[in-house]
Amino acid sequence: MDLPEIEQRLQGLVAAIPSPARAEMLRVLTIRDDAERAREIGDLHQGGIAPTTAELLIDCEEDPGLRAVVVGMLREAERG
Numbered sequence: 001m002d003l004p005e006i007e008q009r010l011q012g013l014v015a016a017i018p019s020p021a022r023a024e025m026l027r028v029l030t031i032r033d034d035a036e037r038a039r040e041i042g043d044l045h046q047g048g049i050a051p052t053t054a055e056l057l058i059d060c061e062e063d064p065g066l067r068a069v070v071v072g073m074l075r076e077a078e079r080g
Helices: 003-016 019-029 034-046 051-062 064-079
Strands: none
Touching (some): 003 064, 019 034, 034 051
16 A cells, blocks of 8 residues: 555545544644543543544554644544
8 A cells, every 4th residue: 555545545534533523533632741642542442432543543642653644634624
């Protein structure tokens, strides 16, 4: 899979997330403190967030570059 395909797939995932959940993801992914961000992700995961969304959050926590890309996509999706 090449970079454009990955980006397209990520955009599809972000677009499929309802707006309130996107806002919550954006809030969590932009928490500056690593431990607090990880705890919030764990809380969302335990709270029954959709498995695909939970996996994306976990992947973002493990890869700061991916987190930056997803934050950008979430911000763009929220703008409209």
